[in-house]
Amino acid sequence: MKIETIIRLLQEVRERNPLVHNITNTVVTNFTANGLLALGASPVMAYAKEEVADMAKIAGALVLNIGTLNETEVEAMMIAGKSANKHGVPVVFDPVGAGATPYRTQTARKLLKELKISIIRGNAGEIANVIGESWEVKGVDAGEGVGDVVTLAKTAAKQLDCLVVITGKDDVVSNGEQTVLIENGHPILTKVTGTGCLLTSVIGAFASVSIDLMAASISALVYYGTAAEIAAEKTAHHGPGSFQVEFLNQLATVTVEDLMERGKINRAEKALNFWERDLS
Amino acid sequence: MKIETIIRLLQEVRERNPLVHNITNTVVTNFTANGLLALGASPVMAYAKEEVADMAKIAGALVLNIGTLNETEVEAMMIAGKSANKHGVPVVFDPVGAGATPYRTQTARKLLKELKISIIRGNAGEIANVIGESWEVKGVDAGEGVGDVVTLAKTAAKQLDCLVVITGKDDVVSNGEQTVLIENGHPILTKVTGTGCLLTSVIGAFASVSIDLMAASISALVYYGTAAEIAAEKTAHHGPGSFQVEFLNQLATVTVEDLMERGKINRAEKALNFWERDLS
Amino acid sequence: MKIETIIRLLQEVRERNPLVHNITNTVVTNFTANGLLALGASPVMAYAKEEVADMAKIAGALVLNIGTLNETEVEAMMIAGKSANKHGVPVVFDPVGAGATPYRTQTARKLLKELKISIIRGNAGEIANVIGESWEVKGVDAGEGVGDVVTLAKTAAKQLDCLVVITGKDDVVSNGEQTVLIENGHPILTKVTGTGCLLTSVIGAFASVSIDLMAASISALVYYGTAAEIAAEKTAHHGPGSFQVEFLNQLATVTVEDLMERGKINRAEKALNFWERDLS
Numbered sequence: 001m002k003i004e005t006i007i008r009l010l011q012e013v014r015e016r017n018p019l020v021h022n023i024t025n026t027v028v029t030n031f032t033a034n035g036l037l038a039l040g041a042s043p044v045m046a047y048a049k050e051e052v053a054d055m056a057k058i059a060g061a062l063v064l065n066i067g068t069l070n071e072t073e074v075e076a077m078m079i080a081g082k083s084a085n086k087h088g089v090p091v092v093f094d095p096v097g098a099g100a101t102p103y104r105t106q107t108a109r110k111l112l113k114e115l116k117i118s119i120i121r122g123n124a125g126e127i128a129n130v131i132g133e134s135w136e137v138k139g140v141d142a143g144e145g146v147g148d149v150v151t152l153a154k155t156a157a158k159q160l161d162c163l164v165v166i167t168g169k170d171d172v173v174s175n176g177e178q179t180v181l182i183e184n185g186h187p188i189l190t191k192v193t194g195t196g197c198l199l200t201s202v203i204g205a206f207a208s209v210s211i212d213l214m215a216a217s218i219s220a221l222v223y224y225g226t227a228a229e230i231a232a233e234k235t236a237h238h239g240p241g242s243f244q245v246e247f248l249n250q251l252a253t254v255t256v257e258d259l260m261e262r263g264k265i266n267r268a269e270k271a272l273n274f275w276e277r278d279l280s
Numbered sequence: 281m282k283i284e285t286i287i288r289l290l291q292e293v294r295e296r297n298p299l300v301h302n303i304t305n306t307v308v309t310n311f312t313a314n315g316l317l318a319l320g321a322s323p324v325m326a327y328a329k330e331e332v333a334d335m336a337k338i339a340g341a342l343v344l345n346i347g348t349l350n351e352t353e354v355e356a357m358m359i360a361g362k363s364a365n366k367h368g369v370p371v372v373f374d375p376v377g378a379g380a381t382p383y384r385t386q387t388a389r390k391l392l393k394e395l396k397i398s399i400i401r402g403n404a405g406e407i408a409n410v411i412g413e414s415w416e417v418k419g420v421d422a423g424e425g426v427g428d429v430v431t432l433a434k435t436a437a438k439q440l441d442c443l444v445v446i447t448g449k450d451d452v453v454s455n456g457e458q459t460v461l462i463e464n465g466h467p468i469l470t471k472v473t474g475t476g477c478l479l480t481s482v483i484g485a486f487a488s489v490s491i492d493l494m495a496a497s498i499s500a501l502v503y504y505g506t507a508a509e510i511a512a513e514k515t516a517h518h519g520p521g522s523f524q525v526e527f528l529n530q531l532a533t534v535t536v537e538d539l540m541e542r543g544k545i546n547r548a549e550k551a552l553n554f555w556e557r558d559l560s
Numbered sequence: 561m562k563i564e565t566i567i568r569l570l571q572e573v574r575e576r577n578p579l580v581h582n583i584t585n586t587v588v589t590n591f592t593a594n595g596l597l598a599l600g601a602s603p604v605m606a607y608a609k610e611e612v613a614d615m616a617k618i619a620g621a622l623v624l625n626i627g628t629l630n631e632t633e634v635e636a637m638m639i640a641g642k643s644a645n646k647h648g649v650p651v652v653f654d655p656v657g658a659g660a661t662p663y664r665t666q667t668a669r670k671l672l673k674e675l676k677i678s679i680i681r682g683n684a685g686e687i688a689n690v691i692g693e694s695w696e697v698k699g700v701d702a703g704e705g706v707g708d709v710v711t712l713a714k715t716a717a718k719q720l721d722c723l724v725v726i727t728g729k730d731d732v733v734s735n736g737e738q739t740v741l742i743e744n745g746h747p748i749l750t751k752v753t754g755t756g757c758l759l760t761s762v763i764g765a766f767a768s769v770s771i772d773l774m775a776a777s778i779s780a781l782v783y784y785g786t787a788a789e790i791a792a793e794k795t796a797h798h799g800p801g802s803f804q805v806e807f808l809n810q811l812a813t814v815t816v817e818d819l820m821e822r823g824k825i826n827r828a829e830k831a832l833n834f835w836e837r838d839l840s
Binding site: 026047054249251252253 | 308310351381
Binding site: 025026027028029030031067068069070071097100101102103104190191192193194238239240241242244245 | 594597598603604606618807
């Protein structure tokens with residue numbers, strides 16, 4: 001994928017201000033809304049079963065996040081998801097904490113079974129638990145570790161029949177056939193709550209302007225990771241409070257030049273014998 | 281209205297620390313509480329039907345916001361509102377997203393019908409939808425646009441029998457007879473989630489120290505817009521993250537001199553043939 | 561207690577990254593999670609009755625906070641608390657607003673009655689209301705005021721059979737026999753919402769690495785107050801927005817040297833005839 005594609009999609013999001021309907025957890029609502037606003041998207045949170053079908057159908061993307069799930073909310077997710085499916089609105093799913101409790105794992109699987117999910121984003125442990133693989137998160141480094149996450153992403157994409165985004169030290173995107181590695185980002189992201197959840201919503205925003213879900217996901221990851229890198233360089237020595245503030249600034253102000261200079265999209269492990277897209 | 285009235289009311293809020301009971305949406309709770317604390321008010325969020333009547337009756341103002349409404353919360357709003365009405369506590373209402381889904385529009389109308397609302401604050405689209413006018417938000421500029429929003433505010437005030445505050449590029453306050461325009465504020469407010477919701481709660485704080493609801497609303501708008509202008513001048517070039525932090529700073533530290541220097545209260549469109557209050 | 565104990569416990573939290581399960585109010589979820597991450601703990605919020613028992617049993621501590629309680633959440637607290645009790649996980653309780661409404665007071669008492677609470681943290685008014693004493697908060701100064709809060713803490717500790725932490729101008733920790741005063745902190749903490757709630761969760765993090773609950777609580781208070789002092793010195797003249805950001809920075813970066821230089825643990829009022837622990 002060419003960096004020009006990423007730049008074009010970012011510009012489309014900033015110009016079109018797509019409505020992103022989030023049913024997300026109570027910890028990250030504010031940060032998610034501010035991050036989407038900084039990107040140029042138009043966030044809305046709506047949870048009532050009386051209105052989620054109406055909201056989802058006018059949205060550019062629907063984002064479901066089970067971070068603080070309960071039965072009422074899951075019911076709303078199901079109604080919203082079916083409405084999105086019916087009206088061709090992409091559904092992006094974040095299985096927060098899948099594997100931590102049986103309830104989360106089962107709910108994640110139920111949503112994946114009953115809805116047509118376009119993209120799932122989680123860390124390796126969450127994705128592995130969703131597809132029933134026992135997984136010990138080993139850390140993703142440029143060496144041997146990468147192969148495992150790449151395999152996991154491919155396996156999950158085939159099994160779930162959707163695009164899979166696994167984030168960690170490096171990020172992996174796979175549709176089951178093609179798999180791409182994005183090396184942008186910064187470790188201090190793990191010291192601010194909701195950076196994974198916001199990323200899922202940002203992927204939703206990009207998915208709302210591109211029917212090519214892989215291009216949308218890669219673009220979101222490069223944009224997000226680049227903003228994080230710049231923010232970290234400016235503030236990480238101060239601490240996570242300053243980083244969070246500057247990260248929101250960068251999500252709003254990151255430039256085309258920043259993306260061209262820093263975007264790091266790599267072909268995944270050659271030894272795994274699959275072919276990448278038009279990586280330039 | 282004289283700027284001295286605004287200054288006096290701000291000082292009263294800062295000295296009396298009125299309790300403002302908020303039943304608001306999950307996206308803005310933290311920002312609302314921090315904004316009210318910065319102002320000098322004492323925020324409380326209480327949602328359970330078992331306690332909202334008790335909390336509302338001891339509050340200086342009750343603020344109802346349907347940003348992430350559900351049936352349980354609407355029931356609590358009704359109980360709290362009736363308690364506030366009974367005990368003479370002003371009720372300020374923010375019909376977030378009215379018009380976006382039928383559920384929101386109907387709920388907004390139900391609350392307005394069954395409760396005595398003192399002040400309603402929304403954008404032009406929300407207010408228009410609440411009173412059943414088809415409204416295409418045109419943007420409020422100093423020229424032709426203003427007339428329409430002024431007319432809308434007056435119409436809504438008469439129909440709803442309450443004070444109406446419509447915010448946008450400029451802000452309009454109307455009680456149906458008198459209509460005032462406030463030109464403070466800054467566009468970057470639209471890049472931070474909850475700035476409208478917090479303003480509604482700030483109006484509540486001012487309403488708790490003044491039975492003159494128009495004076496309270498104008499004071500809140502001038503104070504709020506002035507703080508935003510100063511914060512934007514200091515930080516807007518950095519981005520919305522820095523602006524939000526500085527805006528909270530300014531809500532706490534904005535001075536009498538700032539208000540005297542920057543307060544912009546203007547008579548509304550003369551051609552509409554109504555008389556303003558003692559605008560100096 | 562020696563400052564070395566505090567330092568050791570802080571290092572243990574930072575190294576072990578204990579999982580702290582919070583069932584807390586909607587206003588402070590984000591700030592609580594970010595504060596715990598800054599400390600080095602691993603926060604999780606889980607509220608559904610279907611999963612709280614599973615989550616509580618794998619946690620290092622369970623924190624219950626009734627800031628925006630409702631019946632569903634109280635039911636979840638009860639299930640989580642019983643699971644924590646069964647599995648030896650310490651339960652830390654924050655009775656936010658006890659005394660403000662009968663519902664809060666009754667719920668606080670019910671939780672204290674039916675669960676084994678390890679530590680309760682509140683302000684003087686909340687603790688007094690929980691144990692049924694009429695209490696007019698008088699302010700805690702180094703002179704006469706202190707005696708009353710110390711007595712209150714001791715009385716509450718005996719009556720509730722748990723460790724009591726009362727925070728205010730100074731902070732008091734009592735197990736009924738031993739009572740200690742901590743004089744760290746800064747008044748601007750009261751201008752940021754959730755600083756009390758986050759402290760309760762921080763106490764939970766320390767309690768997860770120390771079976772000596774008094775050592776854990778004192779350590780948490782000194783660490784937290786020291787971070788606040790440094791942050792206030794750097795930013796308080798700007799306002800509460802800047803303070804909050806810097807406070808998160810300091811929670812992440814406060815050093816052993818900072819604690820040794822600033823830690824202020826004092827023996828409580830001598831006239832009350834009790835003996836402190838090994839205060840050095």
